[in-house]
Amino acid sequence: MAPSAHVERSTAEDLYLEHAFLLRRIAVRKFAIPDDEAEALVHDVFVEYLVRPRGVHNVRNYLIAAVCNASRNYWRAKQTRERHFPSHSDGMPAEIPGRVEADVLEGLSLRMTIGATLARLGTRCREVLRRYYLEEENAASIAAALDTTPSNVNYLMHICRKKARAIYDTIGRPR
Secondary structure, three states, X not given: OOOOOOOOHHHHHHHHHHXXXXXXXXXXXXXXXXHHHHHHHHHHHHHHHHXXXXXXXXXXXXXXXXXXXXXXXXXXXXXXXXXXOOEOOOOOEOOOHHHHHXXXXXXXXXXXXXXXXXXXXXXXXXXXXXXXXXXXXXXXXXXXXXXXXXXXXXXXXXXXXXXXXXXXXXXXXXX
């Protein structure tokens, strides 16, 4: 039989019927994977093999090793999820992870966007906007520090806010 780039349908079915029970048993008994999850792991292992059959010399050993690796990865992923999203003893999540995660990501995205915007502004614009908004200085005190007039500071703030808005719009607002 000539080697082919893909596994034929009848060969795939035969492989599945021949090895699926053994692979499920390994996942359930050796790795304590729940039955429904073990079934999904076995299917994933077969799909991976069917997509990339080249280089496999011993199909049975390959499938056993693949289901062992998939089972280990299952527990690693589950431990990571539980570490980041702990549950109460009744099985309910301690917090609603989707909402908390969305709020954190939205805040982080906004901070990064603002930081990138300020980094692209010139030094003078950053200085004027920082003093006015963060240190709450008035235009007269900023003008005195920069050796200019208050009307020039107001004009500079107008120009700097306009530049910041343009930069912010090109970077993309967080959605």
